[in-house]
Amino acid sequence: MRNHKTLLLSLTLNLVFAGMLLFVQGRGPKPMTSVTTGEVFAPTNEPVIPAATVVETAPSNAVPTVIPFQWAMLDTNNARAYVVNLREVDCPEHVLRELLVAKLDKQFRPKLQTAFVNYEPWVGRDRRDADRKIERGRVAGLRGEQAALIRELLGYDWNSEVSREWNREESAGVFLGFLSDLKAQQVMAQVMASVQRIEEQFPFFETRIVMDEDLESFGSFRRGISTELGKLLTPQELDELETRAQLGLLFSDKIHLEGMDPTGAELRAIMHASLGYQDVLAAVLLERFQRNEGPDTSPKWREFETTVSASLGATRFADFQRAQDKDFREAFEFTKRQDLPKAVAVTLYDAQRNAEAQRREIATDQTLTPEERKIALEVLQTATAASLATTLGKQFTNYFNGKGQWIKQLSSAANVRRTSQEYRR
Amino acid sequence: MNARVITIFSALLNLALVAGIVGALRQSSGRVTKAEVEAFPANAKKVKPAADVMPSPVPVAEPEVEDFDWGKVADVDFKKYRDQLLAIGCPENTTRVIVMAEINQVYSERRRAALATMQAQFWDLVGRGPDKLQKMAEEATKPIEDERRKVIDDVLGSAKSDPEEEAANKARALANNRARYAWLPEEKRDQLLALDTQLNEANAEMWRLARENNKDRQPTAEAKAKQKELEQQIKLARQQLLTPEEFSEFELRNSNGANWAWGASGFEPTQDEWRQVAKLQKQHNDVLTELNTNKPANEDEKKARAAETQRLNDELAKAREAALGPERAAEYARASDRDYRQVRTVLQKFGLEDTLAREVYELQRIAMKQADALRNDKSFDAEARSAALAAVQQETERTLAQTMGSKAFNTYKKYDEGWFGRLGRR
Numbered sequence: 001m002r003n004h005k006t007l008l009l010s011l012t013l014n015l016v017f018a019g020m021l022l023f024v025q026g027r028g029p030k031p032m033t034s035v036t037t038g039e040v041f042a043p044t045n046e047p048v049i050p051a052a053t054v055v056e057t058a059p060s061n062a063v064p065t066v067i068p069f070q071w072a073m074l075d076t077n078n079a080r081a082y083v084v085n086l087r088e089v090d091c092p093e094h095v096l097r098e099l100l101v102a103k104l105d106k107q108f109r110p111k112l113q114t115a116f117v118n119y120e121p122w123v124g125r126d127r128r129d130a131d132r133k134i135e136r137g138r139v140a141g142l143r144g145e146q147a148a149l150i151r152e153l154l155g156y157d158w159n160s161e162v163s164r165e166w167n168r169e170e171s172a173g174v175f176l177g178f179l180s181d182l183k184a185q186q187v188m189a190q191v192m193a194s195v196q197r198i199e200e201q202f203p204f205f206e207t208r209i210v211m212d213e214d215l216e217s218f219g220s221f222r223r224g225i226s227t228e229l230g231k232l233l234t235p236q237e238l239d240e241l242e243t244r245a246q247l248g249l250l251f252s253d254k255i256h257l258e259g260m261d262p263t264g265a266e267l268r269a270i271m272h273a274s275l276g277y278q279d280v281l282a283a284v285l286l287e288r289f290q291r292n293e294g295p296d297t298s299p300k301w302r303e304f305e306t307t308v309s310a311s312l313g314a315t316r317f318a319d320f321q322r323a324q325d326k327d328f329r330e331a332f333e334f335t336k337r338q339d340l341p342k343a344v345a346v347t348l349y350d351a352q353r354n355a356e357a358q359r360r361e362i363a364t365d366q367t368l369t370p371e372e373r374k375i376a377l378e379v380l381q382t383a384t385a386a387s388l389a390t391t392l393g394k395q396f397t398n399y400f401n402g403k404g405q406w407i408k409q410l411s412s413a414a415n416v417r418r419t420s421q422e423y424r425r
Numbered sequence: 426m427n428a429r430v431i432t433i434f435s436a437l438l439n440l441a442l443v444a445g446i447v448g449a450l451r452q453s454s455g456r457v458t459k460a461e462v463e464a465f466p467a468n469a470k471k472v473k474p475a476a477d478v479m480p481s482p483v484p485v486a487e488p489e490v491e492d493f494d495w496g497k498v499a500d501v502d503f504k505k506y507r508d509q510l511l512a513i514g515c516p517e518n519t520t521r522v523i524v525m526a527e528i529n530q531v532y533s534e535r536r537r538a539a540l541a542t543m544q545a546q547f548w549d550l551v552g553r554g555p556d557k558l559q560k561m562a563e564e565a566t567k568p569i570e571d572e573r574r575k576v577i578d579d580v581l582g583s584a585k586s587d588p589e590e591e592a593a594n595k596a597r598a599l600a601n602n603r604a605r606y607a608w609l610p611e612e613k614r615d616q617l618l619a620l621d622t623q624l625n626e627a628n629a630e631m632w633r634l635a636r637e638n639n640k641d642r643q644p645t646a647e648a649k650a651k652q653k654e655l656e657q658q659i660k661l662a663r664q665q666l667l668t669p670e671e672f673s674e675f676e677l678r679n680s681n682g683a684n685w686a687w688g689a690s691g692f693e694p695t696q697d698e699w700r701q702v703a704k705l706q707k708q709h710n711d712v713l714t715e716l717n718t719n720k721p722a723n724e725d726e727k728k729a730r731a732a733e734t735q736r737l738n739d740e741l742a743k744a745r746e747a748a749l750g751p752e753r754a755a756e757y758a759r760a761s762d763r764d765y766r767q768v769r770t771v772l773q774k775f776g777l778e779d780t781l782a783r784e785v786y787e788l789q790r791i792a793m794k795q796a797d798a799l800r801n802d803k804s805f806d807a808e809a810r811s812a813a814l815a816a817v818q819q820e821t822e823r824t825l826a827q828t829m830g831s832k833a834f835n836t837y838k839k840y841d842e843g844w845f846g847r848l849g850r851r
């Protein structure tokens with residue numbers, strides 16, 4: 001009877017333990033996810049760490065062994081889990097973001113590699129271009145996916161280039177030095193991500209041709225960038241950043257300050273006013289391929305000039321206006337190269353303007369006969385050249401044969417051809 | 426007897442089941458293998474081992490994972506920091522990322538301090554010239570940057586490539602190279618690649634030695650001759666490996682004549698057209714190379730050579746026309762013209778057909794001819810010529826705007842790379 005009871009108990013335990021074993025195995029870890037399955041990057045609500053339904057263990061007399069901590073215990077190819085694990089062990093943020101980016105770079109790198117396409121040599125440009133376009137789209141999609149994941153996990157944009165550039169380029173430190181290091185780098189990362197998105201969303205980088213529709217959608221995209229930056233920066237910081245960024249216009253042929261020597265306050269006022277005239281990103285990214293059609297006479301430019309004039313006052317505004325004139329810039333470039341004072345550039349420019357005005361007057365003077373007009377133009381040319389020869393001395397020949405070609409044009413209708421030596425005599 | 430045996434068997438089964446449960450629980454604790462960790466990363470600080478599932482029916486002393494936080498590895502001494510990371514099994518590349526981030530953090534703060542005074546005068550300094558500002562910043566930060574680099578070298582050495590990645594790159598390069606010879610029988614591809622590798626490695630070595638040993642970083646005449654000799658040997662080996670037809674195809678595909686149609690917009694040769702013109706182009710290039718082996722000795726020789734080059738170019742154009750036929754040759758000429766490419770790109774952007782691009786291109790040719798005729802007409806004086814050219818330009822603009830539509834035309838005008846600007850010029 002007792003044996004039967006024991007047997008019954010033992011059989012019951014068999015069932016209980018078998019059930020427990022099945023239960024425990026059923027909730028055990030899933031097999032390791034392969035990086036290439038894409039599951040790693042898919043959004044998941046699954047907790048990274050198993051829910052800690054902690055139940056007290058039965059007391060034990062045995063001394064538990066302590067397993068030394070190993071990096072592998074927090075390392076994982078699951079980006080979300082990796083970030084959670086790193087935060088749990090108090091990994092500093094500046095290290096964490098580099099670790100995350102390095103991990104994702106490694107995971108994405110093989111996928112970002114462009115597969116080699118072996119074209120037969122007779123395959124034409126159109127088919128190659130079409131394939132390239134598809135490939136660019138694929139790569140852009142992946143880059144976007146990577147950037148979005150980083151943004152989601154860190155709460156801001158980041159990439160491997162940010163700290164590299166930040167640490168290597170001292171100009172970044174100067175340009176963004178009014179911000180904290182973190183904010184500065186976040187701004188860099190955000191701008192980099194935005195430029196990447198522009199390249200992906202706007203096809204003009206491929207054809208280098210911008211339609212009016214492109215300009216409109218770019219404008220709206222650009223406003224979005226400012227809005228995003230506004231979430232990161234105070235209004236004052238954003239204003240300073242946007243104003244400093246406008247300095248890029250000085251390299252884009254849109255605004256010139258040659259020979260003006262602006263003070264810091266003047267320069268800032270000009271750049272701040274330029275915000276309403278021309279966005280620097282649009283100038284650098286969109287309009288650089290366009291043919292330069294001479295001075296801007298648009299209402300926006302005039303509005304810009306009015307603001308600048310109000311900030312600078314009449315005298316300094318005249319200097320600003322002079323800098324926008326190609327003729328002055330050429331004269332200035334000449335004097336700079338010859339190591340002559342700026343005042344000489346101003347003299348050359350004024351002489352040119354006066355001579356041109358007189359030439360126009362003579363050319364349209366109906367009281368003159370053709371012969372008289374010819375003589376008057378020759379006199380004008382000789383007088384102008386003689387005056388500039390006195391101003392420039394030995395440098396006159398260089399000027400006359402280079403930037404001073406306009407002197408020869410003064411009497412072109414009269415077909416006067418003289419050498420610079422003749423004028424210097 | 427049966428009950429006794431069954432009882433013993435059942436008891437043994439119970440023991441086995443208990444062992445199984447313990448094993449399963451250990452596995453689910455996530456601290457044993459890297460694979461387990463990757464699926465369910467352990468949290469060294471918070472997750473209690475094993476016991477988090479259910480009470481163990483038997484008291485088992487579960488191993489505990491050492492409590493860990495970043496402070497246990499972090500150190501102001503970067504070498505110590507590095508070693509402590511390596512000691513917990515942190516891979517070298519990861520250690521590098523961590524220590525580099527810490528070094529950068531420290532030096533970034535020092536750089537900020539060095540640039541602080543410049544920051545206060547930012548606008549004044551830029552006003553004096555961005556290049557001056559750049560120079561000042563460089564001077565202020567150079568010692569810090571030099572030190573940062575030195576510390577990186579000292580603590581981390583140079584970056585090591587990831588062997589897995591390197592292997593993958595090699596495999597990819599091999600696959601790409603093999604694909605280049607897809608037109609050859611399988612068994613010959615690798616042999617041909619081995620010859621290529623031999624030649625490329627010798628070339629790379631020649632340049633390496635030149636960079637290291639020669640002042641001008643150029644290979645010596647002797648080294649070049651040696652490389653030339655190797656090229657001949659490899660060529661011979663290719664000839665022996667391939668049939669005459671295969672060898673001739675190899676030479677053609679690898680010649681600079683092979684790309685003759687690549688730049689043409691909207692023109693794709695047939696295989697036969699490609700082969701015929703590629704052969705002509707290759708012969709032409711070979712003759713030109715021969716012609717230009719030495720620099721012309723004097724002006725007369727220079728002129729004679731230019732004339733001979735022109736004659737050869739004309740000859741090639743005629744031969745190409747004969748090979749393609751006049752219609753296809755004209756298509757090719759148009760497709761290779763920068764002006765046509767530009768107008769086609771703009772019109773494609775507006776979703777317009779190639780027929781329209783061809784129409785615009787023809788209008789452009791006509792306008793250019795008219796303008797050229799006016800420029801060469803001696804009966805015009807300067808003013809009359811300018812007026813006539815302006816009229817041609819105006820009329821062309823009107824016709825183009827009508828043909829393309831004003832939106833496309835305005836965009837086209839903005840991006841025209843040459844002819845439109847030249848049209849009205851004297």
